[in-house]
Amino acid sequence: MSNTQFSLQLFTLREETEKDFIGTLEKVAKLGYQGVEFAGYGGLTSEQLRQELDRLGLKASSSHVQLSVLENELARVIEFQQTIGSRHVACPVLPAERRTKEAYYELIPILNEIGRKCHEEGITLSYHNHDFELVELDNGKKPLEILLDETNPEWVKAEFDVYWLTKAGEDPVHWLKRYEGRTPLVHLKDMTTDGEKFFAELGTGGVNVEGVLNQGMSSGVEWFVVEQDRSRRTPFESIEISMDFLKEKQLITV
Numbered sequence: 001m002s003n004t005q006f007s008l009q010l011f012t013l014r015e016e017t018e019k020d021f022i023g024t025l026e027k028v029a030k031l032g033y034q035g036v037e038f039a040g041y042g043g044l045t046s047e048q049l050r051q052e053l054d055r056l057g058l059k060a061s062s063s064h065v066q067l068s069v070l071e072n073e074l075a076r077v078i079e080f081q082q083t084i085g086s087r088h089v090a091c092p093v094l095p096a097e098r099r100t101k102e103a104y105y106e107l108i109p110i111l112n113e114i115g116r117k118c119h120e121e122g123i124t125l126s127y128h129n130h131d132f133e134l135v136e137l138d139n140g141k142k143p144l145e146i147l148l149d150e151t152n153p154e155w156v157k158a159e160f161d162v163y164w165l166t167k168a169g170e171d172p173v174h175w176l177k178r179y180e181g182r183t184p185l186v187h188l189k190d191m192t193t194d195g196e197k198f199f200a201e202l203g204t205g206g207v208n209v210e211g212v213l214n215q216g217m218s219s220g221v222e223w224f225v226v227e228q229d230r231s232r233r234t235p236f237e238s239i240e241i242s243m244d245f246l247k248e249k250q251l252i253t254v
Contacts, residue, residue, distance in 0.1 A: 007035030046083035115155030163189035
């Protein structure tokens with residue numbers, strides 16, 4: 001058994017956290033998740049949040065931080081992560097105007113600089129993909145390849161989202177092998193096998209989840225982050241089904 005741990009991306013429970021942030025954290029911990037990946041902090045200070053995490057036995061696996069915030073408020077971001085015990089920040093999505101070939105190449109030195117400053121403070125910067133980064137450009141390259149191959153591997157890592165890789169027709173296991181040692185975070189998700197290709201609970205869809213888990217554990221993944229962007233059930237029902245799958249595979253014992 002590797003030292004890989006499992007957290008939950010709180011975007012999954014965005015409506016619940018808006019109503020009761022601390023109560024939602026309590027329910028996540030009770031289900032057996034070892035950590036949470038943040039997409040906002042419920043208005044809490046870093047000190048308040050760290051106190052609640054410690055009380056619940058949860059770890060801050062990582063935080064999604066918008067690129068504009070990373071560019072303009074990096075010192076504050078780093079200090080917040082250090083206080084809550086998070087060693088990872090991820091750029092969650094690019095705005096539409098920064099999805100051109102020229103913009104991707106312009107982003108390379110920006111990611112390098114952000115990643116370098118994070119690295120100096122003990123924080124790892126990762127880039128989180130969707131499917132638009134897998135659409136080949138007119139130079140024959142895919143944006144995700146450009147952003148990883150042209151940046152410093154010590155400063156810029158990947159948070160592969162296996163749902164979006166699969167939806168784009170890619171093999172997530174291949175990507176994990178290709179960038180082995182550079183994937184501290186993985187978004188662990190499933191996808192329905194019908195034409196809709198909707199978000200699914202772990203083990204109920206067509207993503208090669210077991211292959212991802214096996215490869216990820218040998219590729220140095222520190223945190224598998226469970227996320228379900230949308231659900232046909234209540235979000236709490238969905239994350240419990242996914243947790244049951246992880247328990248069945250004896251990846252989590254509680």
